[in-house]
Amino acid sequence: MPSSVMPTSIPSAITANGLRKSYGDKVVLDSIDLHIPAGSVFALLGPNGAGKTTAVKILSTLIAADGGQAQVAGHDIAGEAQGVRGAIGVTGQFSAVDGLITGEENMLLMADLHHLPRREGRRVTAELLERFDLVDAARKPASTYSGGMRRRLDIAMTLVGSPRIIFLDEPTTGLDPRSRHNMWQIIRELVSGGVTVFLTTQYLEEADELADRIAVLSDGKIAAEGSAEELKRLIPGGHIRLRFTDPATYQAAASSLRETTRDDDALTLQIPSDGSQRELRSLLDWLDSAGIEADELTVHTPDLDDVFFALTTRQPKETTR
Template identity: 65%
Template sequence: MTSSAITASGLRKAYKDKVVLDGIDLDVPTGTIFSLLGPNGAGKTTTVNVLTTLMKADGGTIRVAGHDVATETKAVRAAIGVTGQFAAVDELLTGRENLQLIADLKRIRPAESKQIVADLLERFDLTESAEKLSSTYSGGMRRKLDLAMTLVGRPSIIFLDEPTTGLDPRSRRTMWEIIRQLVADGVTIFLTTQYLDEADRLADRIAVLDGGRIVAQGTPAELKRQIPGSHVRLRFASDLDLETAATILTGATRDAEDDLVLRAPSDGSAKSVRDLLTHLDNHNLDVEEFSVHTPDLDDVFLALTGKTSTTDTTDTTSTTDPKVSA
């Protein structure tokens, strides 16, 4: 495996006269969580379909797990796992039988497959429910089983499409922990999600896709710093200190809710805040309290795409779950 699990250069895809992907570039480092965000119709599902060999690109170079997607399809499929938005479990089978079915389809030797199934049931806390029909499972259990089925083939790269849609808060956090554990084991995660807080908590890097183009890439913190509105909230002991600070801090404004609080523009970085406090200290001004306020990913999403984060983030193109296609 190279240092990049997924790379794409100039990726293009069109349906007749409609351009869906207009020359996008991606670089996903091995052993990280990469999240692709974008409004409805932005091209996210098309991107995933191309990267997972379910669809051919019209142009560009794409490598997944070091293999060319166009010419080394089987090698790519052997290295990846895909978990779709809806749990692809067979409700007529038990949890154990669902896992064993995938192992059989992947032609894993019986002795080895039995151990793999047992290990996955334990890892996902499904051992006690292993002999129950999956139709009796809760939403969170079904999602865990679905992901466990993806892991039967021990993929090095996993594509997760809306992994926590419809889950309650406890189940969401359980899924987040499972995802973090996978990355700790060296697995690379390519995540699409409609929950921006999920991307904020999990992703090492985020790309925002809009109109078939990548409009921004970076860590969650880097993306937030691109959006105006970051400031440091400074609380002073007296009105005199506040007035003095207001004269020496360019662009500072009074807080509308607290007469002793000043809002000073800042990009939110450690250096910016340190320089600000040092500047005040040089003028013998003591700050009783301070806090850094930066835009969240909702603000980033709205500023970059012109749409709110409540917009459905799935594409019009459906995704097939290719758990057994390798």
């Protein structure tokens, strides 16, 4: 498994050691460790019932862990819950938007909950409505908003308190592809501004697009952690493909290279590889020393779908994710 140790020069936004949580006989989190650098996107993947939402609830002080310890923004989640809450924002699976009032009123209500002075609350509300492209709909009931608009409003409300760390629990579930891509852009902008994002998702493409590091949660344990590319290299099936146009060069390479899969009709060779720079350099050095030049070289690695299915087990769907 790739190392999850952070460079010491990067401060930690979230650390957790040995977090445990059970509901009756069901172990939801089984001694998980997390180390998330500030200003990064961390994605927690896992099937329904794996414990993703439970992890978010514990780290955001909504529920208590049964064991272990964690610090969020430098505050202990058990002993300094108020400090944690003052540093974070949480957008849950289900929208916190009140559909009976307008988008602007939802924002102003959140400003009141953060005890912002009236003038400051209106300024922040106006800025966020503009940032999330909600100005035209600001004075319409939120019940009339599309799913993408409600999700944007939900995140805008989360940002009223200027949190340094944001928990996004499956933020794009149910959104159409355009709204999902818009949400990705919002997340990228947040991180470019120094915000740390803890993301749970079932969309593997989403984690691949956004996350600096990904952890795969299965049966309450972290099955693997690393960058998307590191995780893909954990799964067998990666290979380097060489294509030739000259039959003689193809035959010379095929007779010299070991453990290759030949396609004599297409003049291609497939060589098992983890896709690492070391293996690629070794092959290129060998081709160069042998005086063999391939017309095309491509590296194929398993995708996150392969990683997900290989590392997770089928689990019953629960309400305590």
